[in-house]
Amino acid sequence: MTVTVGMIGAGRIGQLHVDNLKLIPQIRVKSVSDVVIDHLKEWAESKGIETLTTDYRDLLNDPEINAIFICSPTTTHASIIKEAAAAGKHIFCEKPVSFSVEETEAALKEVEKAGVKLQVGFNRRFDPNFRKVRSVVQNGDIGQPHIIRITSRDPQPPGVDYIKSSGGLFMDMMIHDFDMARYIMDSEVVEVSAAGTVLIDEAIGQAGDIDTAIVTLKFANGALGVIDNSRQAVYGYDQRLEVFGNKGAAQADNNRPTSVEVSTADHVTKEKPLYFFLERYTQAYIDEVIEFAKACSENKEVSCSGFDGLQAERIARAAKESFEKGMPVKLYSDASSVLQ
Template identity: 80%
Template sequence: MTTLTIGIIGAGRIGRLHVDNLRLIPQIRIKSISDVFVTDQLKAWAEEKQIEVVTTDYHDLLNDSEIQAIFICSPTTTHATIIKEAAEAGKHIFCEKPVSFSVEETEAALAVVEKAGVKLQVGFNRRFDANFRKVHNLVKEGAIGTPHVLKITSRDPQPPGVDYIKSSGGLFMDMTIHDFDMARYIMGSEVVEVSAHGAVLVDPAIGEAGDIDTAIITLKFENGALGVIDNSRQAVYGYDQRLEIFGDKGTAQADNVRETTVELSTVERVEKEKPLYFFLERYTQAYVEEVNEFISVCLKDSEVSCSGFDGLQAERIAKAAKQSLETGVPVQLKPLVKA
């Protein structure tokens, strides 16, 4: 296979971002895009991006024999169904996280993918950030020795609207799920126990919607190491994305990304720039790299590095965190064997 024809399901912010990034790849033809709301503005945008077909029915993409792979950028509640239908139609699949809000639904979708023999990559874009990937590689190479403690800080610059909160699946499934995946990715070991504490400290409306906006989660890994994740929906100084892994031979850290690395030091103060403001700025190149990998996997018939199994494991940790928050006790995770 030397070229790949793609269909995009969902024309929101992330769907359009993927279109822009896919257009950077010469072997790609984006034939179709579907969205439940097809406006004149969407049609004009699609024409500008040289997308040939705009439709309200994603089945038009699945039934198109020319389309070899699809990107699922629709609401999470639709993911599992579309994955199963796409797999049965023989399409390779890139799906935004999470695969679903239900571990059972995700397992059922992955079983269909396995039977169909198609590729499935889950959109945990942070794995493709150069800084985090460097830390991952250092740990894998043994540069810090045996890992002991992993610390992840992940804080948004401002909370989303309450309507979004109500349909998000909750902080752990919506936001922390990236950190759960990062914990597994960096540590190279499965999580076997989760303990979570949460609070509403940013916006009372988030609590009224049944969610939390601030959390501390502790993890125990199969290799004996420990982890801690801290989340907030509002860091007034910008998008705070840091991690550190400590081992018996040293430590590796990934700091925030800033517009420049310039630091001003005077008699009055030491000053450096704030972190980049939000995820589209912070992870611009990571989004490019993840679609590049997916296209390469499809063209070369190689293995995805962020699979449906990875999506399932992150969901299982998120579910355990919610259970721990509700019960006030740690939750054990039974091991799963990767298919």
């Protein structure tokens, strides 16, 4: 079955998804919508895009299109999800679904009512390294997981204009790590403690955000988690993960251009981590759209659902509350209410 796709939002991530979708034989990318399209005409023609429009509803009203990618600003996600669901389109939405847990819950209700598929773009779930760690944990190779440690540090901070509209470090950046923690540990987070500060750029603090943070997690299964984030790692894009259990540990290290290590009398050196997230997660971005295409064409469950997106948002909101109040925040009032 051919899946005909409409792309809403043709910025950096939207164009990346178009490139990756073109690699899949059962996908036809028919239409792209963006608020400004003049600069996209040559690009769209080179990609074989049939329709370029400023009105995303043109895509929703097209009976040939059966799947929509939402890559527009986060503030538009929830409303477009509702409209796409009502139009009977399957939906791939970039993270987060919204900045409001309540808005996300309302959007997910419409998806459930319409009976369409919704996959959230937590691409790191599809990284081969992290998937291997999850497999090791699920197979019981390291026994009962006790601690998960996640390090995620960007090579350079984004511009202040982006910071002002991003939703903050916990919702924009660490939300990937909240999802990864749930994914690897296969358990819900029940309590969050957050600490953060501004150490890199005072302009980030003036914009109302932080650039350096540590969060500790308590899981329903009794395990603990530690996440550290920084907006600037001068040596590259730092993405590492470790799970420690009663029978051993599993680690995923940074990806590098090569695995060559040079040892001499003076020093031992190896190449720095890949610098940019598009390089680091190239295969993950491809694999996530392949799995979405299969879910649509073969009527399978998506690998990262709207519920997964909602849970990550709940943790992000709790982290922000913990940071602001200087105290742990519980996500559930009692153990019996925890969803497993």
